[in-house]
Amino acid sequence: MTSTKRSSLGRGLSALMADLQPVDAPAGSPGATLVPIEQVTPNPDQPRRIFDPAALNELAESIRSRGIIQPLIVRRHPDDGSLYQIVAGERRWRASQIAQLHELPVIIREFSDAEMLEVAIIENIQRADLNSIDEAASYRQLMTRFGHTQEKLAEALGKSRSHIANLLRLLTLPDQVQDWVREEKLTAGHARALVTAENPTQIARRIIDKDLSVREVEALMREKTQKPGKAAPKAEKDADTRALEGDLSATLKMRVQIKHVGTEGGQMTITYRDLDQLDRLCQILAGTA
Template sequence: MSQNKRSSLGRGLSALMADLQPEETAVSREGTEMVPTEQIAPNPDQPRRVFDQAALSELADSIRSRGVIQPLIVRRHPDDTNIYQIVAGERRWRASQMAQVHELPVIIRDFSDAEMLEVAIIENIQRADLNAIDEAASYKQLMTRFGHTQEKLAEALGKSRSHIANLLRLLNLPDQVQEWVREEKLSAGHARALVTADNATAIARRIIEKDLSVREVESLMREKTSKPTKPRADSEKDADTRALEGDLTATLKMRVQIKHSGNDGGQMTITYRDLEQLDRLCQILAGSN
């Protein structure tokens, strides 16, 4: 498996993206082959486990009237050369079976097991109806299993790095909250507002029960995280401490507060305005900026 993984990384994510998006169209099918539907098998490692039946029915109706416009990407089955495994296009294959189409246009690629899984994850990310949690899980899988960085993913997938970083933080939410996002009871905006909450599940339940908007949740979180000010706190600090706070605040462009605890140390608090600022702070602390 390690050899396959090295092969996948060696080709690079951009190369796999190119293989996933062939130039062939419905008008020009050069490079495609027609393969009997029964000789095509799904990818056993397909990341997408749930297929919306209503959407499949609509696609099947379209296929009955117009045929399969975009060829499937397949590879020869490693254990049976008469069978083709789907790399990209399982929805089209399933809908074609519903439409009783007996053969399908395919483009055959030479993918290793690792590359096949990698491309399947990429195709999953590109689905328009993918929820935020499953999208984040796909990014994490690409990073942990294949060693891709956020920067590489952003470049290859046409996403901003902050988009990927912000979605990855949703995976820190409690399992129940993540499940509500998958079920579309909570939006991605709701979930982002809950990332730093200590009682995210309770707040999420309140959001659902009261049908709160994202703006209302953000306002609620600001109220919960705001702390009573102590008028005398700054006046009790010496001039050097206040100057250091000012310098750090100017450098980070985020409010910095320092509280000494005698000779035993103290605390430094950095207040960020939003997730974009948190992302920038993480880069600074990691030494990447």
């Protein structure tokens, strides 16, 4: 296990979540400190890279009229003790610059580099406007980089385990389909219906061109799984099998299908998109990944 994982797991996700709670306190409450805005610097590992200019301008107008309602969470800059690094609140910092504020209310916390990244990812997840693909990528980063399980994330973040598992399955879709979800050309419901498709990109283009609803896509997928001249399957896969397929797909980042044959055995199919994924799968199976 890497030192990053050891550091994070030693503190505990619940403890980090507790340190984020004061962000809901009023800016003038005890514990909040006013610091010059030029002494506040952004987090270089901020997982959120795109900030909508229109939304920032709207927030700046609110700050001009009402001030900053919630203080930023910061830590002392590791290389310059006179500066502060943003742990949570970069959007407010950017909007405050537009509003030409001279001081910012902050709450100072002690975070290691690993904890700072972890908290930044958590805050990113909690944003209401985060798209499903970026939310799923944040969950995967918390799991792969910091060793958290779906159960621990669900408990700490107040999400259901099925919500996290369903989103992680979206990361098995081709990059083009994921980009369309980010661009809001497809909804998360559309994307979920495409996870088990043989040709998700082709179907996704059809969804966009014909403006199909999620129900229409689900009906289309049922039609595609029914072979010509044969009756529809009498029963769908049981919930445990579907959950296992989803968990394996999220872990391998490839589409996994399980088909039971009789009562003793069956088949498991893993679909890879390119030779890089095939090479990664071989490494996993050989125990060298």
